[in-house]
Amino acid sequence: MKKLVFVGGGHAHMEILANLDRMVGQGYSAVLIAPGPYHYYSGMGPGMLGGTYRPDQIRFNTGKIVRKAGAVFVRDYAARIDPDRKRVYLGSGDWLAYDVLSCNAGSQVPVDMVSKGDDGVFTVKPIERLRQLQAEIILRASARRIRIAIVGGGPSAAEIAGNIWQLVKTRGAKMPEIVILAGKGLLSHFGRGIRQRVISLMRQRKIRIEEGEYARAVSGTGITTGSGRSLACDLAVLATGVRPVSLFRDSGLPVGPDGGLPVNRFLQCAAYPDIFGGGDCIYFEPMPLPKLGVYAVRQNPVLLHNVLAQLEGRRLKPFVPGKRYLTIFNLGGGIGLFNRGKLTFGGRLAFRLKDFIDRRFMARYRALE
Numbered sequence: 001m002k003k004l005v006f007v008g009g010g011h012a013h014m015e016i017l018a019n020l021d022r023m024v025g026q027g028y029s030a031v032l033i034a035p036g037p038y039h040y041y042s043g044m045g046p047g048m049l050g051g052t053y054r055p056d057q058i059r060f061n062t063g064k065i066v067r068k069a070g071a072v073f074v075r076d077y078a079a080r081i082d083p084d085r086k087r088v089y090l091g092s093g094d095w096l097a098y099d100v101l102s103c104n105a106g107s108q109v110p111v112d113m114v115s116k117g118d119d120g121v122f123t124v125k126p127i128e129r130l131r132q133l134q135a136e137i138i139l140r141a142s143a144r145r146i147r148i149a150i151v152g153g154g155p156s157a158a159e160i161a162g163n164i165w166q167l168v169k170t171r172g173a174k175m176p177e178i179v180i181l182a183g184k185g186l187l188s189h190f191g192r193g194i195r196q197r198v199i200s201l202m203r204q205r206k207i208r209i210e211e212g213e214y215a216r217a218v219s220g221t222g223i224t225t226g227s228g229r230s231l232a233c234d235l236a237v238l239a240t241g242v243r244p245v246s247l248f249r250d251s252g253l254p255v256g257p258d259g260g261l262p263v264n265r266f267l268q269c270a271a272y273p274d275i276f277g278g279g280d281c282i283y284f285e286p287m288p289l290p291k292l293g294v295y296a297v298r299q300n301p302v303l304l305h306n307v308l309a310q311l312e313g314r315r316l317k318p319f320v321p322g323k324r325y326l327t328i329f330n331l332g333g334g335i336g337l338f339n340r341g342k343l344t345f346g347g348r349l350a351f352r353l354k355d356f357i358d359r360r361f362m363a364r365y366r367a368l369e
């Protein structure tokens with residue numbers, strides 16, 4: 001029996017999940033390895049933090065989907081891949097053999113700046129972590145005015161700040177002092193119009209933005225900046241960007257400059273053609289891609305086609321990332337910021353559009369449960 005093994009049930013494996021029954025029907029053994037039964041949809045993560053969505057509205061029950069399709073769900077994590085013996089070793093020490101392997105194990109926020117065991121520091125990934133952050137904010141901000149420092153200058157820092165503001169406002173707690181330590185600048189990679197809109201909204205809400213300085217050390221009680229300045233806080237959130245999981249490096253596989261699995265235009269590892277990958281865990285060799293769910297979602301049909309084609313000796317399809325994509329930030333308070341190419345607008349309509357798109361995406365794949 002030919003064996004397909006899938007590592008992680010993330011955003012790039014959704015179509016594989018939707019077609020597992022077909023693979024099982026064709027007589028293949030299909031196994032999905034994931035550390036927990038649920039996969040959280042990151043696009044709605046900040047909304048969950050802000051209280052717009054309940055956790056169960058933003059997650060897929062991957063375990064249920066896999067079992068319903070007649071495939072095997074292994075609740076564990078892939079600790080190492082042995083590409084020569086074609087095995088995946090699990091955290092438990094067991095191993096699984098594969099003929100074709102596809103990896104969608106995602107990324108993590110580096111915590112090199114944080115001292116070990118500091119429970120006052122929260123990372124924006126895994127998305128589940130935002131549930132604990134929410135509980136902690138409610139607990140602490142009910143008693144007194146706290147200070148929350150958000151480290152990072154990208155969209156997730158802005159979304160987290162805006163949704164903390166929404167959370168506290170709707171729960172009637174004491175509004176914390178929210179500070180974004182934005183490094184080079186908040187949304188410095190975006191156009192002036194987008195940046196100015198976000199900054200002016202944050203200012204209206206008295207969210208402070210510190211630009212031109214990077215954090216060097218972060219703890220739950222304070223941040224030390226590159227210039228040696230100290231910034232006291234009660235909670236810190238790391239939104240400093242992500243890095244692919246260490247699985248490939250730990251396995252001694254070749255890795256790209258970001259530590260991701262290097263893949264060619266077929267989403268295939270050239271050194272080991274039976275290994276494929278998608279989403280944040282890969283380094284797309286033809287052109288490095290930003291770590292965005294948009295690309296993971298676009299890779300779905302290609303990954304589905306190619307893992308089966310490789311197994312059956314058929315021709316592979318190339319992945320074409322596409323130039324433009326739609327982004328809508330959820331800035332909290334029912335306000336969104338829409339951007340596609342030259343078109344940018346902010347306000348309630350932008351948020352409603354995001355909410356509609358995200359709920360539709362969830363409904364499509366939750367129907368598999």
Ligand SMILES: Cc1cc2nc3c(=O)[nH]c(=O)nc-3n(C[C@H](O)[C@H](O)[C@H](O)COP(=O)(O)OP(=O)(O)OC[C@H]3O[C@@H](n4cnc5c(N)ncnc54)[C@H](O)[C@@H]3O)c2cc1C
Pocket residue numbers: 007008009010011012013033034035036038039040042043044045046076077078079104105106107124125156159245247278279280281291292293294295296328
């Ligand atoms: C707060 C926030 C908001 C975002 N909003 C957007 C947005 O609106 N639009 C957008 O395009 N992008 C957004 N992004 C970026 C987006 O989150 C990522 O690009 C996306 O999550 C990548 O999907 P993925 O499936 O590759 O990885 P992940 O979402 O990280 O999923 C990986 C999965 O693999 C599992 N896994 C990890 N390690 C192992 C292992 N060793 N063995 C087995 N399984 C494993 C994990 O449990 C997880 O379920 C946002 C990011 C953040 C942090």
